[in-house]
Amino acid sequence: MYLWKYWRESRIVFCVSMLCVVLFAWLVFKGVWHIDDSSHFDRPDQAAIAKMLMISLYLQVPVSAFLAWVMGSFGVGRDLGEGSGSYLLTRPRPRRWFLWHDWGFGFLQLVWAIALVNVLIGYLVHRLVGAGGNPFSGSVMLRDMASPVPVAEIIGLNFLIIVLFAGLIFGVTYFSTIAMKHARGVMLGAGIILGYLILAAVVHHYWPAIELPDLVMRAFQTSPVSRDPVSLSNQLGISLVMRAAVMLLFPVAAQLILERSDI
């Protein structure tokens, strides 16, 4: 029943986001771009498809960030702000139970939305690759790679990268609403993210040797001149695990605050 509460709060945002995905799919396949008409794409080259996969990753960043930011404002932090926190937290469950249910369900909604977008992108690429009679049967050759990379692998990687990024934004926002005991914590969350971006830019400008990690993990290494993807990034597995750990730090920190604070 508690999950129903989170759903009740987030359903409008979630349904609007699903509607946007469906609209995007319609535009792509039946609407303005007429993907069904393969004559438009009779010669997609390897580099163009690789670049499109890379761009599709970055196109998802602002949309998923906004969705994660809004979704992070639901749950216990909002209740604390609206005065229903003492009511909610006198239901016989540990405070962490409420927190992890919020976080888990919200994260699951994000994962679902991101998965749907990536399935659509995968389908689009499959159609393009198929239309061009690609000799690698659903794979893409990157310039500096010894062997072609399956499109499914790149799409899967994009999906994981966006999930971790959105999970981070979601966690930061959720943490901020708990820390501020108010849904206004979404502004603090945005401030934290923006602050990090400014810090990274300042560090990069004054101390170029120091490189702070990007908020979005880099899936590809790019050519310094053309910015085209030339290979997959190194040590992707380790990066994914580390980013997953960072993502989980925020709900854990929110739990520590919630369990120690007066309501």
Add this chain to the structure above:
Amino acid sequence: MSELVVETRSLAKHFTGLGQKPVKAVDGLNMRIERGSIYGFVGRNGAGKTTTIRMLAGLNTPTSGSARVLGLDPGRERMGILERTGFVIDRTMMPYMTGHELVRFNRGFFPRWSSEMAKRYADALEIPMDRKFKKLSHGNKTKLSLLLALAQNPELLVLDEPTAGLDPVVNDQLLRVLVEDFANDGRTILMSSHHLSEVERVADWVGIIDHGKLLLEARLDDIRGNYRRVRAIGQGLPERGPEIVTVSATEGVFDYVLSAGAESFAASLRGQGATILDVSPMNLSEIFLVLVGKESHVPVEVLA
């Protein structure tokens, strides 16, 4: 000795802010509530009632001291307390949920939840259950909060200012439900209030708190039976004594408030040559004003 449902020992809660002096919201509170009693926890606004209740619910952590609710520690055994206790504290719930949705939301949390009771109280208290919480009137919000607490089927009901801002009809409805339905089953109610007449109507125990300290805790009948105002005329009459709560002297008339032994005290005054003008009983409002030291500043009828 009766079983204690709530017991606090030197319970304290101090709030500190940056650059500010700590506020002692609760300051060494020793409170004992027996099973089956209706305990009126009275005090002025800001006396420490709500903070005490929040500590009992495990919402606030005490600065020092300890509390036991149903024999359990609110800090470490909160779940056990919350399963068996109905707390009505802020009366603010999820604004977008209707009464029916709040009932559905709640029932999964409580093993002893009674849907039949929820329906009965919804009918009896005439709560529009299909209306969103934010659209309910203040009185209906309070009634719905009480319904949800009662349908938990708790052993202990803790209500923070349950009748604040209610009209007399709703007030009467709520008090009837509490006394005739809930407390008649031998269950315990802790009810904070600053409406003394209402506490006097329903409570059998009273605790008076001021500035975070419990000034008095006793059976209401004992308080009524023992507290007396004695007025006497005389010279050099005593100003201190074990039973003297306050004394004031104006133009040779001594006005005593005694916590016990009024008749023997009056006899001893007569022995000292005093003339006793009257020995009169006191109601809870008068006793409250005397204890919080505001008798001369606030007319009794304001709170009576």
